[in-house]
Amino acid sequence: MLQPHLGTAAGAHPLAGTIADWVWLLPILPLLGFVINGLLSLVPAYHAGPADPSASHAGHDGAHDAHAISHAENAGATGDDHHATARHRFAGLVSIVGPLVLLAAFVLAVMIFLAMPGDMPAPFVKTVLAWMPVGPDLPLHWAFQLDQLSMIMVLVITGVGTLIHIFSIGYMRDDPGYPRYFAYLNLFVAFMLVLVLGASYPVLFVGWEGVGLCSYLLIGFWFNDKANADAGKKAFIVNRIGDFGFLIAMFLLWSNLGTLDFTGVAAAAGGGALPAGGALVTTICLFFFLGCTGKSAQIPLYVWLPDAMAGPTPVSALIHAATMVTAGVYLIARSSFLFSLSPVACLTVAVVGAITAFFAATIGLKQWDIKKVLAYSTVSQLGYMFIGVGVGAYVAGMFHLVTHAFFKALLFLGSGSVIYAMHAAYHHTHSHEDAQDMRNMGGLRTFLPVTFILMWIATLAIAGIPFFAGFFSKDEILGAVFERAGGSTLADASWLGIPGRGVLYAVWVLGLAGALLTAIYMTRMMLYTFHGPNRTGEKEREHLHEAPWTMTGPLVVLGVLSALGGALNLPAFLHLPVGWTGGLDRWLHPVVGEAALRITHGVAPEVAPGTEWTLVGLAVAIAVAGIVYAVVRLDPARLVPKREAAPETGVARVLENKYYVDEAYDDVVVTPTVELSRNLLWKGIDVGLIDGLFVNGSAWVARGFAAVGSWLQTGQVGTYAWAIVIGVLVVLGAITFR
């Protein structure tokens, strides 16, 4: 049915004829959910309420999630019962369809995974439909590529995605826009699967843009609040800058290699079409990396991600922590055959990643909004992934991507659970306090015991405490940096005149410093949220309670994954009896092995066991030091609720205001752009040139001609006769004297 004969006979590929032939169904399933939920969302909710759902929240701008949990106040405005909700009439059907399509996709993904041989040498490319074949030179097809790399991504997206969909049932059920929410969420997953399954850069780009669209739609989900709509626009516009880089890189690839398929580009790049270390491959890689900085929120384009917390919390977990923002890491791992040719581009990736990891962690130290802490933590952790893929440790980068998807999704969903409880409590008492500010929380461990335990697991994982998932992946990245500094093409190269070895050691030090800060700010968040006395308020305290099982269930699963996820790729020197030692290394070797070896001069990097133990010991010491420092220095008992808090001073104030980067961008980029647009483009070019010269100008010219013409048309025969005679004389003269 969906299989015209388009060549690319998979032939003797081991996956041909197996369940993998159904790979096209993976994105179609969530797309189906999008269609169904999208149609249901066209049916208005029971209690339409006032036109502006935030009307009853007037003058209350702090809590972005204030409308998240329930819109009861709208319904309550018409009656005394403030437990009445604006639940959508098809909420039950949506609750089934939305997660079910994801579950089906996950099951299919697992079946494909089981059919996939571990040592599959070549990717399985399935051409589904002709998309826009432009002559014989540019055959653009909907082609899906299954290999070990895309398989991991598919499993993470559908697996974590399913859990977050289930969590969303509890979290979003009472929102009047419930079907619309699930429609967007399903569409996001569909595009995300296109992104990771696309067999060529253009197909990947379709997914890349599609997830950007869904991100925009979901950040601005409660668009009645202008701040949320603005946050969505900010994310979309900042991402355009990165997408411009992606496009330029694709154009360069096409004009120089004549192909955009991953297999084709890999063959051409490996065949010497792009000279290693040359300016061309460096340019292409840097433009791709510009795309990554936008999508994956790295310096200088990270500013949209903290604002993206305006969306519902499960969206933050799925899109802005676990999947979409890791697309840049995936892109670099996918393009490892290009990046490994350019040490300069690799070092740039690593340096930007390291600076981002450290810089975002410092901001995370002083945020009071629980979701903002996690947002900066995400930016910081993405920096670590970029350090990994930057230094050619593609497996380590992908490993951290996977473990981060587990523990950061858990942290976000846990914070969602906290906000849910806080909001419900404030809602009962009609208080307009900020449900996301940690200064209003405190002591929640007695009220939310399940969330409390699970979030501590995730915190230990992200801080890098041994045997939790984050410990293995972060340690592998930092260890890889250290190894590459010892000997690799990167260490031999020079970056902006600095020897590559020095750059790599600097990256390593920044990474360690970032790890220390990570441990501190995460512990701070946990202390202020769950420990110490409760600051929520006397009346509110009675209404604090744990979320329903649809929300705690996914948390438990993610908690197990966060604790045990490291077993996917255990380091060899630990000699652990359980788990898969070097499992991910072996699994991903057919995809990224060649590129990784190119960077390490063709030998598998080896560090003496003694050094390994020293590095691990250092990392653990730093993580423990961070936690201990936070526990000793920060006393949640001294914290006062938000409304009584004194303003910060000095460095703390700079950190709380995020180094004033947003303000600086406003002054340096946004305001000049707006002014330039207003004065030059609008008043100058549009009003002056287009309207003035072209539109009115052509009217003036026509009017001038008409004036001359009407002046000539006297109606006097004599005048006309003169004109004829003069004309004849001119013609005759021209013929005679030519």
Next chain:
Amino acid sequence: MIIEALFFSAVLFTIGVVGVLTRRNAIIIFMCVELMLNAVNLSFIALSRLYGLTGQVFVIFVMTVAAAEAAVGLAIIISIFRHHESVDLKNINLLKG
């Protein structure tokens, strides 16, 4: 012989042109146009000595058309005179749209 005839033809034509350009009476302008036509006829006749009888055939055509034109033209002039009580073209600018 041909030179003289062509010279005479040119003189006649020029007189006709000058008449059309300078006079204001419709009848005289009309006569000057006839003069130009006949100047052309004369050059046709003269040149037919060199290029064969085709020129003479054209003269017949020109005279026929001129006769028809005279009939129509005079009729127009008469109707103009009935309307304006004058055939001075200075007073007539009906060609102005």
